[in-house]
Amino acid sequence: MKKTVSLLAVITVIISLCSNVFALETKNSVISPTKTFYQILGIESNEDIKSATIEYVRELNNVCADIDNEDIEKFLSVCRDTEYKAVIGPYWDNYKKLNNVFVNLWKGEKYSLDYNNKLTIYPTCIQYGAYGNKTADTGVTYAYNYLWYYPTEDSVNVIAEAFEELTNKYCNRTRMLDNYDGPVVVKSEPNYFSTAGASKWAETDLQIAATKNLVPYELAYNYTEGISREDFCKLAAQLIVVLYKEKTYDTVNSSEIQSVVKEIIQLKNLTSEFENVLYEDVNNPSDEIRFLTALKVIYGTGKNRFEPNSYITRETAAAILSRIASLFDVELNADGDNFSDDYQISYWAKSYVYEMKNLGVMFGDENNLFNAQDIYTKEQSIITIYRMYQRIFDYMFSLNL
Numbered sequence: 530m531k532k533t534v535s536l537l538a539v540i541t542v543i544i545s546l547c548s549n550v551f552a553l554e555t556k557n558s559v560i561s562p563t564k565t566f567y568q569i570l571g572i573e574s575n576e577d578i579k580s581a582t583i584e585y586v587r588e589l590n591n592v593c594a595d596i597d598n599e600d601i602e603k604f605l606s607v608c609r610d611t612e613y614k615a616v617i618g619p620y621w622d623n624y625k626k627l628n629n630v631f632v633n634l635w636k637g638e639k640y641s642l643d644y645n646n647k648l649t650i651y652p653t654c655i656q657y658g659a660y661g662n663k664t665a666d667t668g669v670t671y672a673y674n675y676l677w678y679y680p681t682e683d684s685v686n687v688i689a690e691a692f693e694e695l696t697n698k699y700c701n702r703t704r705m706l707d708n709y710d711g712p713v714v715v716k717s718e719p720n721y722f723s724t725a726g727a728s729k730w731a732e733t734d735l736q737i738a739a740t741k742n743l744v745p746y747e748l749a750y751n752y753t754e755g756i757s758r759e760d761f762c763k764l765a766a767q768l769i770v771v772l773y774k775e776k777t778y779d780t781v782n783s784s785e786i787q788s789v790v791k792e793i794i795q796l797k798n799l800t801s802e803f804e805n806v807l808y809e810d811v812n813n814p815s816d817e818i819r820f821l822t823a824l825k826v827i828y829g830t831g832k833n834r835f836e837p838n839s840y841i842t843r844e845t846a847a848a849i850l851s852r853i854a855s856l857f858d859v860e861l862n863a864d865g866d867n868f869s870d871d872y873q874i875s876y877w878a879k880s881y882v883y884e885m886k887n888l889g890v891m892f893g894d895e896n897n898l899f900n901a902q903d904i905y906t907k908e909q910s911i912i913t914i915y916r917m918y919q920r921i922f923d924y925m926f927s928l929n930l
Contacts, residue, residue: 560676560721560746562615566608566688569655569678570648572636575605580639583699586629594699596632604632607691611684616677617660617746618782630696654679658719660746661739674742676721679784727752731908738915742771745783752908755840759818761905762827764914765849766790766817769824772857772921790820799823808835826852844878844901846910847891850917851881854888857921862887868899875901890916 561568572578581596581604596604637646655678663673680688722739724732731752738744745763748756756764770789774781781789794803802823806814809832814822818835821827826849829835854861863883868874874882882899885891890913893899 560615560749562747563681564613564615564678566611566613566684569613569657570634575602577636578605578634579637580635582633583695584631584633585696585700586631592700596695596699600695600698601634604691604695608688611687612681613655613678613684614681614784615746616654616679616782616784617674617742617744618677618784619742619780620656620673620675630692630700632692632695658721659740660720661722661741661744662720662733662736663740674722674740676746677782722746722749724752726750727908731912734912734915735908738911738918741915741918742781742783743768743914743918744911748907748911752911753906755904756907756910757838758835758841758845759815759837760907761841761846761849761910762815762817762821764910765826765853766820768914768918769793769820769826769853769856772918772925775922776925787816790816794820794823797824808833810834811837821849824852824856826856840904841910842901843891843899843903843905844874844882846905846913847885848878848881850890850913851884853917854884854921857925859888859921859924868893869897870899870901873901874899885913888917888920890920 567573570577578601581601582593583596584593632650634648634650635646636648657676657678660674660676720736722736722744724735727735735744735752739749743764745767748760748763767786770781770786770793773793774789791803794800803819806819806822808814808818808829811818814835818827818837822829827835830839851861861884863880865883865887868882868886871879878901882891882901886893886899891899
């Protein structure tokens with residue numbers, strides 16, 4: 530047991546929330562990038578926690594022990610001011626990291642499974658709630674998305690030591706707890722992806738896109754406003770990373786995007802191109818801009834400029850999406866009927882626009898106008914990123930491949 534417990538000191542302690550009562554945020558609030566332990570639990574003092582048990586998962590069954598009030602107080606006090614950072618990622622990505630020792634905390638009736646009263650603490654991360662409405666998803670999904678909180682570097686060892694102390698004291702004298710005979714109340718988990726302010730037609734697809742891990746939480750607001758070229762690159766880069774991982778039946782969370790970007794760059798022998806990206810109007814290009822430039826998905830606006838803060842146009846978005854499809858060897862064609870405003874589409878963009886039309890990713894309006902020079906909104910961008918995800922995913926996992 531000592532050997533097993535000692536590993537906790539080097540493992541990132543993760544806390545899995547089973548209850549939205551412990552959270553301070555409401556369903557439609559903006560996600561906080563950092564929180565303290567108490568803020569995550571949604572408590573003001575240790576007295577808010579009425580009882581606790583420690584549970585050790587064994588091969589055939591779990592063994593548990595009641596934690597003394599004094600030890601509950603000590604555990605909560607030690608962890609009180611530790612800090613965590615928000616991470617968006619699929620459940621399975623974090624489930625793989627869960628440890629076999631965890632603590633149950635109750636604000637209300639002990640042993641109740643009511644998600645409003647029970648909090649389960651694992652030595653891996655804090656599962657805060659869903660990110661995207663799973664019931665809105667009518668298609669196949671590999672892993673639903675969640676909001677997690679990971680301890681910062683300064684907090685990891687503090688929480689690990691608190692866990693280790695409890696484990697050393699209780700796991701060697703555990704006993705099976707009596708089964709709870711009262712009514713089992715299981716309430717659905719909260720969804721922290723908000724579509725507040727989005728157009729009505731976009732709400733469902735925005736929720737689905739979030740479940741697919743395609744929407745960084747920092748972009749989940751002001752949906753009807755134009756999206757900058759740099760922010761569109763964030764969406765495009767995340768789409769490529771998610772699909773790259775799903776191609777190998779794996780998942781990725783938001784804290785791992787940059788590392789996977791560099792993994793792809795190394796795999797394609799593009800390290801030099803990635804490191805030497807230079808635009809005159811961008812002092813230090815983001816990894817996403819470097820990534821897409823190295824992959825020849827973006828080329829800037831001419832004269833070695835990128836204009837990161839300018840809004841992206843519909844035809845430029847079509848070009849980027851088409852090049853992403855080509856990265857995954859999706860067959861494209863630009864044949865077919867033209868839009869009524871074909872003359873307004875730039876010559877260099879025409880094939881991209883019609884490729885996206887034929888692929889079912891971008892469409893015209895009710896008057897058959899594409900409006901190539903119009904500013905692309907954030908909600909339009911997210912939904913077309915989701916459509917591209919669908920097309921590439923279906924292509925990769927087609928039975929014909």
